[in-house]
Each structure stands twice: as C-alpha cells, then as structure tokens.
Amino acid sequence: MRWNPLPPDFDLPQARADLKRLVGLFAPYRNWMLWGALAALLTLLANVALMTASGWFIAQMALVGLVGAAMDYFTPAAFIRGMAITRTAGRYIERLITHEATFRLLQELRVWFYRRLEPLAPARLQELRSADLSSRLISDIDALNHLYLRVLVPVGVALLGGALILGMMTLYSGRVAASTLLFLLLAGVAVPLLTFRLGHGPGRRLVALRAELRSAAVDGLQGLGELRVYGGAARQAQRIDALTDVMIGQQRQLSRATGLSQGLLGLSANLAMWCALLLAIPLVTDASITPAELPMLALFVLSSFEAVLPLPLALQMLGETLAAARRVFGILDARPQVEEPADMPVPQWERADVEIDGLRLRYPGARGEAAWALDGLSLQLRAGERVALVGPSGAGKSTLVQALLRFWDYQEGSVRIGGHDLRAWPGEALRAHIAVVSQDTYLFNTTIRDNLMLAKPEATEDEVIAACKAAQLHDFIAALPEGYETWVGEAGMRLSGGQARRVAIARALLRNAPLLILDEPTEGLDALTERDLLRDLVQLMQGRTVLLISHRIAALPAAVDRVLVMEAGRVVEAGAPAELLARQGGAFRALHDAL
C-alpha cells in the first residue's frame, strides 16, 4: 500500500480543480500580488543578510580585538544598518501592498458571490439556513482571501528565497548547503504535511461547529421572546454550552498540532545550525574560510529557516481555504431553478393579461418527487379585470404566484403573460411589469424613504408623497419627528402590521405596474385595519389587472369582478362573486359558509 501524506478524506482532484478556479478569481490582482510578494522576499533576504553580516561582524571585531589589529568597521556597520532599514521598510511596504490587495479582493469577492447568489433565490436557497448563508457570505469569503496572504505569498517567498539562500550558501560550502537543504525540506515539507494531516480533521469540524454555533445563537436571539415565554432559555443556553465544549476539544487538538509543528521547526533549525558548524569547522582548519566566517555561516543557516516558518500555517490555511471554496462553489454551481440564457431578448409588454392552460408544477420532495402543487391549472385574467383566487390552505395559490413571478419553473402546460410565453421573459424584465403586495412584506433596516424607493429608485419627492397619500400613509409619516427619514428598525419592527402593509401598497403604487398581485394583503390584521386597508387597496387596483389571493371571502364581492376557487392545484369553480354565492352546494358557497 502506498503511503499517502494527505489526510484520508482529502479529495485531491477536487482540491486541485477548486484551487485552479480560485487562483483564476485572483487574476485581475496579479500585479498587486506580485509586488506584495516581491516586498516580502526583499524583507526575508534583508533579514537573512542582517543576521549573517552581524554574525560575521561580531566575530571579526572580537578576533581583531584579540590580536589588537585594525579593521574598517564603517563599511560592515553601514551595511548592517542598511539591511535593518531595508527589513523594516520592506515589511511596511509588504503589509501596505498585501493588505490593500486583500481588501480590494475581498470587496470584489463579496460582490461577485452576491451577484451569483441572486438568481438562485428563492428556489435553490430554501434548503440553506439564513445563518449558514450569511456565514458563507462573510467567513467563507474571508477564508478565500487567505489564499493570497497566507498561502501564495509565503509559499512563493519560501521557494524563491530558499533557492537564493541555498545558492549563496553553496558559494561557501556545498556540503553545508546540502545539509541545510535537507533540514529545510524537513521543516518546509514534512512538518507542514504532518501538521496538515493532524489538523485537517479538527479544522474541518471546527468550521462546521462554528456555523452551527452561529445558527444556534441567531436562532436563540430571534426566538428570545418565545424562549422567555415558554421558559426554554436555559435549554438553549445548555445547547450553546455543549456546542462550545465540543469546539474547545477540537481547538485543543488543533493547538496540539500547531505546538508540535512549532517545536519541530525550532528543532530542525537548530539541528541544521549544529550540522553546519560541524561541517564548517574543517573548512576553518584547512583555511578555506576565515574564522569569522564560521559564526556567520551558522547564523546564515539559522536565519534561512525564516523562509519556511510560515509554511505549516500556509498548508493549514490552504486546507481551510479549499474547504471554504468548496462551500462557496457548491452554492454557486447549483443551477438556478429557472434558467435564463444570458443573451435572452426582452419581449415588448403588450397587454396586461394572463392565460394559463394545463399548468403543472411540483417541488422537489425530500424523497424523490413531491405531489403536484399545481395540477392542470387553467385560468384567464383579462386586461383590467380583478380576479380573486380562493381555496383551502395548500391548494397551490402561492405556488401560482411563484410561477408567475418566474421564481419557480413549471414542468407542464403553458402560460402567456403580457402577450408572450412566460418562458420567453427574462425574470427581471417580467417582474418590472408586476407589483406585489403580500402578507410578508419585508422592510429593510433603513429609512421609510429608502424602503419606498426600492420600488422606483429614481422616484421624485412628489411621487413618493403622492404614493404615500394614496396609501393613507403620508399623515402618519409626516407626524413622525424625522418624517420620511425615520428608520423602520430591523424587519420593520418599529411599524405596526397595518403600517407595514401600507408601505407595501405605496411601493406598489410607485412601481405603477399594469399587473398587480395581492397575496393575502390583509392577513394578520384586525378587522378595522383590514377594512380600511381594503378600501385603500381598491384605489391601487384602479386601471390594473389584479389577482387577489384572499381568505377573506366576505370582503370579496365588492372588490372583484370574478372569483376562481382552487382545490388541489386546479380551478374547480369560477364566476362572478354573487353568482357563486348563490350556487347551492358550490365550492365558493361552502368556503363562505364555513367561515
């Protein structure tokens, strides 16, 4: 059996492919990276030269002092000073360049990841917890960035610096250079591989544990109210405590591996120095080198290990970076549920009507395919018509909205919208013609104005005010001390349910789209607020084609022209509200009577 220096669960071909892809992302910063690495190399060489020259200088001064001879100590002293300054300046410049490159890269990587993530929402992201996703966006992207600073620069500097140092050493003694090379290989290859092997498992488990801890913490914070009400806070704390304990155990294993590698590095450097001394003493006795060159050579050998000191960490970082890259690429390689060719032409919106024929859609189930959520659905919305869609929970109403918004693709049937096949529309272009008011309007933690202008970033002050007046929101906002600049708080916490819904209505008014989808717009509101809101919604509906999904059957007759009743993914009854109400034994009548 061949001995494998890598951890058993390390997938080398995958790692190689990910590394290649990752290096490709860094390509635009090639020049920055090169200058940073050169500054690091200069710093290393200046440090080695400083140590080496100091060794020679001190020994030479002692020797001439002993015999009372004279020597020019200005030149070596100036050289040493020069190297000390070069080392300091080199380190400063290196930090400056590498960190500048790092921050630019980080910014680019985050935007790149976010852009690639967008088309995957919501279908492909539903399996991921939001804390997990945010940890990928933050810590994994940070970890990708380590490739340059902690892996590529140290490895490049070690290879180039090591070769230069050994070349110089050969000028003095081939044997000393050969023995140093041996110890450098031990310290720069064997020790990092050993550390990597020992640290790989705990390192991977730590990353997973950290993500779990973050999720548990976020969950605990978001559900703090429930935990307090039901007295679950202690159990949640215990869970976090237990996770932390496991993390400490893994951290301990990792620290042991790091400690071992530090010890072995120190040992290799010292052994290399002693070997160099043993090999160089005969050179002094046969006068191949001067006595002062003996300590110089020893310090030269010792300082050359600075080139390989960062390598164990570099290999460990490479492992972490590749694991992070796998998680990031894993998401990005998911094909969007709705695929759109990049150069898809944008059709012209012709009229605000919708024709659906035999539509079938099913979600992927946990085990194989799930049941059809839409099962042969056919319906028509004529331009300017207001249609209510009602039906029991799970009938497929929200699924239809997801399909119409091009968030989920369907498997069978046909949909025409705005005069074209739904699949001929690029999602973004299609959604520009649709406004949605739903029960879960998301409000960003910013000002009311910013939340409104999401629907139309170029809206003027007058347009914003007009939309808010129509949504019966302006008076409330105007009475606030900071008016439109008031921050709404996390997820709009500082607004009531009714006010948040009105912000959604104002957004829809600003969007001024010909097709309006109202998905349970009054759900969760008290009867009085609901009545007011419905009255204001009627204003929003003016001149638009409307699909209103609602459980509030009683309020519908006044608001819509037609009602469609859905059951098990298809329309089972359709007609004017009054006509359906009058139909004894009909589905709508049954829903109405059940409430």
Ligand SMILES: Nc1ncnc2c1ncn2[C@@H]1O[C@H](COP(=O)(O)OP(=O)(O)OP(=O)(O)O)[C@@H](O)[C@H]1O
């Ligand atoms: N993202 C999803 N992944 C998997 N299955 C889903 C998803 N969304 C909905 N479903 C399933 O599809 C079916 C239709 O759900 P849908 O939410 O469309 O019903 P609905 O009529 O809007 O119900 P409600 O009135 O309760 O909102 C249900 O069986 C539901 O479990």
